[in-house]
Structure formats: C-alpha cells, structure tokens
Amino acid sequence: MRISELSAESGVSIPTIKYYLREGLLPQGQQTSATRAEYGPAHLRRLRLIRALLEVGRLPVASIRKVIEAVEDEDRGVHEMLGTAHYAIGAQVEPQPGDEDWREARETVDELLAELGWQVTPFAPTRDELAQTLVTLKRLGMAAERSDLLPYATAAMRLATEHEMSKIPFDGPREVAVETLVVCTVLYGRVLDVFRRLAEESESARILGA
Amino acid sequence: MRISELSAESGVSIPTIKYYLREGLLPQGQQTSATRAEYGPAHLRRLRLIRALLEVGRLPVASIRKVIEAVEDEDRGVHEMLGTAHYAIGAQVEPQPGDEDWREARETVDELLAELGWQVTPFAPTRDELAQTLVTLKRLGMAAERSDLLPYATAAMRLATEHEMSKIPFDGPREVAVETLVVCTVLYGRVLDVFRRLAEESESARILGA
Numbered sequence: 001m002r003i004s005e006l007s008a009e010s011g012v013s014i015p016t017i018k019y020y021l022r023e024g025l026l027p028q029g030q031q032t033s034a035t036r037a038e039y040g041p042a043h044l045r046r047l048r049l050i051r052a053l054l055e056v057g058r059l060p061v062a063s064i065r066k067v068i069e070a071v072e073d074e075d076r077g078v079h080e081m082l083g084t085a086h087y088a089i090g091a092q093v094e095p096q097p098g099d100e101d102w103r104e105a106r107e108t109v110d111e112l113l114a115e116l117g118w119q120v121t122p123f124a125p126t127r128d129e130l131a132q133t134l135v136t137l138k139r140l141g142m143a144a145e146r147s148d149l150l151p152y153a154t155a156a157m158r159l160a161t162e163h164e165m166s167k168i169p170f171d172g173p174r175e176v177a178v179e180t181l182v183v184c185t186v187l188y189g190r191v192l193d194v195f196r197r198l199a200e201e202s203e204s205a206r207i208l209g210a
Numbered sequence: 211m212r213i214s215e216l217s218a219e220s221g222v223s224i225p226t227i228k229y230y231l232r233e234g235l236l237p238q239g240q241q242t243s244a245t246r247a248e249y250g251p252a253h254l255r256r257l258r259l260i261r262a263l264l265e266v267g268r269l270p271v272a273s274i275r276k277v278i279e280a281v282e283d284e285d286r287g288v289h290e291m292l293g294t295a296h297y298a299i300g301a302q303v304e305p306q307p308g309d310e311d312w313r314e315a316r317e318t319v320d321e322l323l324a325e326l327g328w329q330v331t332p333f334a335p336t337r338d339e340l341a342q343t344l345v346t347l348k349r350l351g352m353a354a355e356r357s358d359l360l361p362y363a364t365a366a367m368r369l370a371t372e373h374e375m376s377k378i379p380f381d382g383p384r385e386v387a388v389e390t391l392v393v394c395t396v397l398y399g400r401v402l403d404v405f406r407r408l409a410e411e412s413e414s415a416r417i418l419g420a
Contacts, residue, residue, distance in 0.1 A: 052350065079420035086407055113408065119415035120408050130404040137397050140262065142377075142390075144401070151373055152398060155365045156405035157412075163361055164406070165413045167352075180352075185407060187347050188362060191354070192406075193399050194340040195366035196374070197296055198323065198330050200395060202367075203375045205329035210289035 003029070006039040010047040017047070023061065025050055025068050045175040052179045053085075056186045063088040071174045078170060078177060085178045086126070089186060093128045096135075105134035112146065116153060164188060213239070216249040220257040227257070233271065235260055235278050255385040262389045263295075266396045273298040281384045288380060288387060295388045296336070299396060303338045306345075315344035322356065326363060374398060 007014045020026035026046050029037030046068075053059045053067060070076055070084035096102035109130045113120055120127070137144050164184045168177050204210070217224045230236035236256050239247030256278075263269045263277060280286055280294035306312035319340045323330055330337070347354050374394045378387050414420070 048350075056346070056350070077418065077420060079414050079418040082414050083411060086411060090404070090407060118408060118412035119420075120411050124408070124411065126404055126408050126411070130401065130408070133397055133400045133404065136266070137393070140258075140266070140393055140397075142393055142397075148373065148398075149401065151369060152402045153405045153409075155369060156402055157409040159361060159365060160406050160409035161413050163358065165410055165417065170417065181410070183347070183350055183352055185410060187343055187350075187352075188358075189403050189406060190343045191340065191359065192362045192366055192402065194300070194336055194343065195363045196370050196399060196402075197300060197395060198328060198334070198336050198340070199363075199367040199370035200375055200391070201293060201296060201330050201334065201336070202328035203371050204289050204292050207375065207380065208287065208289040210287060210329075 001039050002036065003039065006043055006047070010044055010051075012047050012051065020047070020050060023065070025061075025064060042173070042175075045173055045179075049175045049179045052182050053088075057085075057089045057182045059088055067178065071178055074174075078174065081174060081178060082168075082181050083121075083124075085182055086185070087124070089182060090126055090129050091132075093125060093132045095128045095131075099135075101135045101138055102131060105131040105138070108134060108146075112149060112153065116157075118157075159188070159192070211249050212246065213249065216253055216257070220254055220261075222257050222261065230257070230260060233275070235271075235274060252383070252385075255383055255389075259385045259389045262392050263298075267295075267299045267392045269298055277388065281388055284384075288384065291384060291388060292378075292391050293331075293334075295392055296395070297334070299392060300336055300339050301342075303335065303342045305338045305341075309345075311345045311348055312341060315341040315348070318344060318356070322359060322363070326367075328367075369398070369402070 001009065003014055003017060006012075007017055010017075012020075017026065021028060026043060029039040029043065031037050049071070050064060050068075053064045059067070067085050067088055070081045073081075076084075095106070097106075106127065109127050110122075113127070134144055164181075167184055168180045170177060211219065213224055213227060216222075217227055220227075222230075227236065231238060236253060239249040239253065241247050259281070260274060260278075263274045269277070277295050277298055280291045283291075305316070307316075316337065319337050320332075323337070344354055374391075377394055378390045380387060
C-alpha cells in the first residue's frame with residue numbers, strides 16, 4: 001500500500017509516519033519509483049506497536065527506540081525482547097546503595113522473590129522499583145512486613161499467569177507479542193487500580209453504614 | 211511547640227510551613243505573643259497528611275485544599291471525607307456521553323458493579339475512569355469481556371477488604387484516616403503493579419524456558 005493508505009489504515013497521520021521513518025522507528029518501504037514506496041502489514045504492525053508504547057506505555061521516543069531495537073534484533077530471544085519493554089514501562093528508579101533503608105528494602109525484595117521461587121533476573125530494575133516503594137512506606141511510618149506483601153505477590157502472580165501472559169501470542173510476529181504485553185500490563189494494571197478504589201469505597205460504605 | 215520545633219519534628223522546612231499557613235492548609239498556631247505562636251500534635255498530623263497527599267498522591271495544591279476542607283468540615287461523615295481523597299487521587303477523566311464506545315463502556319461498568327453488589331455512588335468519577343480504560347482497550351482491538359474483568363474485580367475486593375481498609379483507624383483523628391487511605395491506596399497499588407511485572411517476567415521465563 002502507499003503511504004496515504006498506510007495512514008488511513010493505521011490512523012497515524014502522514015507527517016507522523018514520515019517522522020517515524022526519519023527516526024528509524026519504522027523501516028523504509030520498498031521504493032517503487034523515485035517518489036513512491038510500498039508499505040505492507042509489517043509496517044501496520046509496527047505503527048500499532050509504536051502507538052501502544054506511546055499512548056498506553058507513555059514512553060519517551062528514546063525508550064521506544066530501545067524497545068524497537070530489541071524487536072528488530074532477532075538474535076535476542078522473545079523473553080529478552082519482552083524484558084526490554086517491561087523495564088521501559090516501569091518507573092525509572094535510581095538505586096541508593098549507600099542508604100541503610102534502601103539496602104534493607106532491597107534485601108527484603110531479593111529474599112521474598114527467592115522464597116517465592118520467581119524467575120527474575122538479579123539485574124531487573126523492577127527489584128529497585130519495589131525496594132523504593134518499601135522505603136517510602138517505611139519513611140511514612142507504615143513499614144511493610146512480609147505478611148503485608150505476600151497477598152499482593154500472590155494476587156499479582158495469579159493475574160499474570162491466568163490472565164495476562166496467556167493473552168500473548170508467543171509464536172506470532174515479535175511486534176504483536178510486545179504490543180500485547182504492554183497493553184495488558186498497563187491497561188489491566190489501570191483496571192485493577194480503579195477496581196481497588198471502587199472496592200475501597202464499597203467497603204468504607206459498608207463499615208461506616210453510609 | 212514553636213515553629214522551629216514543628217519544622218524539626220515534621221521534616222517540613224519553615225518557609226514551607228509558612229506557605230501552608232498562608233494558604234490555609236495548616237491552621238494558625240495559638241498566638242502567645244506578637245511574634246510567637248504555639249503548635250501542637252494536630253499541626254504535626256496535618257503536615258503528615260499534606261506530605262502524603264503531595265508526595266504519595268502527587269496532588270496539586272488545589273486538590274489538597276479540597277481534601278483538607280473535607281477533613282476540617284466535621285459535618286461531613288468519615289465516608290464522605292474518605293471519598294473526597296479517593297476521587298482526588300484518581301485520574302481526572304472527562305466523560306464522553308456523546309461517544310458510542312464510551313456509553314457502552316460506562317454501561318458495562320455500571321452493570322458489573324450492580325451485579326457485584328458493590329456500594330459505589332452513581333456519581334463516582336471512578337466509574338468514568340474504568341469506562342475510559344475499557345474504551346482504550348476496545349480501540350486497541352483488545353476489548354475486555356466481562357470474564358476478563360471479573361478476576362481483577364475479585365482480586366481488588368479481597369485486597370481492599372483484607373489488607374487496605376483494615377489498616378484505617380476509623381475512630382482516630384480524621385487526618386490519620388485520610389492519610390492512611392491515601393498511603394495504602396497509592397503505595398500498595400504501586401507494590402501490586404511492580405509485583406505484576408515481576409510475575410510476568412517470571413512467567414515469561416518459565417514459558418520460554420529462558
């Protein structure tokens with residue numbers, strides 16, 4: 001298809017498509033004449049992925065580039081590719097190894113994950129993200145005990161295995177796997193967060209007889 | 211205590227305390243001379259609440275003011291007061307009643323909550339927040355069925371009743387109830403979100419044999 005059709009099909013404007021082409025986020029089409037290029041389904045898939053990373057993941061272009069690089073580098077396995085997207089959509093946390101609270105929180109995270117038997121690389125920045133949240137809780141005088149965390153880990157694992165990862169087409173095009181992961185992780189995360197606040201309102205009404 | 215002690219105890223700088231006093235977020239101390247005022251535990255509690263709303267809830271000052279007004283207005287019951295905080299920490303969503311997708315999503319939300327028997331006011335903006343997320347999922351070609359949503363609702367209710375609302379001291383000072391609600395909702399929400407991504411990584415490693 002021509003760029004105008006690619007634009008119509010994807011809902012992405014022609015100037016934006018040209019920007020993605022210049023930035024290397026979208027591969028060039030097949031040149032059929034000096035002023036004309038043909039685009040195909042792979043371009044459509046790539047545009048959908050960029051849109052998901054941008055609008056749903058709210059990633060800056062630099063992070064989108066990293067994810068796209070992982071998608072394009074077929075030497076990287078699917079697991080590593082998905083990891084790139086995972087780490088990109090997390091909060092960017094600066095580890096504070098010199099801080100006593102931080103070190104203790106990070107130890108709690110590592111011990112808990114080991115105990116749960118989860119397969120998470122030791123270098124996952126998600127470990128730091130969790131550690132930082134534990135530090136914040138502690139500093140607000142609401143330090144989380146192991147027993148406060150376990151129910152969240154259990155609920156998260158159930159949802160991740162039964163409802164999120166089961167939606168990912170591992171055998172399809174690499175773009176589709178990453179797009180599904182990002183959309184499921186972010187949007188069902190939002191669904192869960194809103195449900196928690198709705199449930200809290202309901203429970204507050206029940207307790208207070210409102 | 212004097213303002214310098216209030217600052218030392220709360221960790222909030224004197225200029226910031228003076229700003230909160232001017233803005234009416236913090237009540238004036240008891241004037242003991244022309245240049246001196248006495249502050250007490252209620253001021254400390256209020257500063258803790260402001261800090262939680264600001265740093266954890268990431269609320270702008272205008273929203274903090276609304277929450278503080280609800281805290282100060284003892285004619286409002288605790289349930290209504292907590293609702294003010296709840297609605298303030300949510301994403302501010304503009305309802306799109308003219309949009310067909312939006313109307314359908316909002317209907318799904320209302321039916322689901324009715325079916326679950328949750329006590330949520332019909333005017334809760336959280337309903338719109340959930341509807342908007344459903345619209346986004348649909349537009350990305352991943353429309354959520356009732357069966358996709360129910361496990362999230364169930365998990366959310368369990369965590370809300372067993373672990374979040376049970377931490378709130380309903381009989382204590384109003385500030386403490388609101389502060390606990392905001393801290394638990396936001397920070398355990400973050401805990402849950404990070405655990406989901408950790409669980410997904412682990413499940414991806416398991417499925418792909420990485």
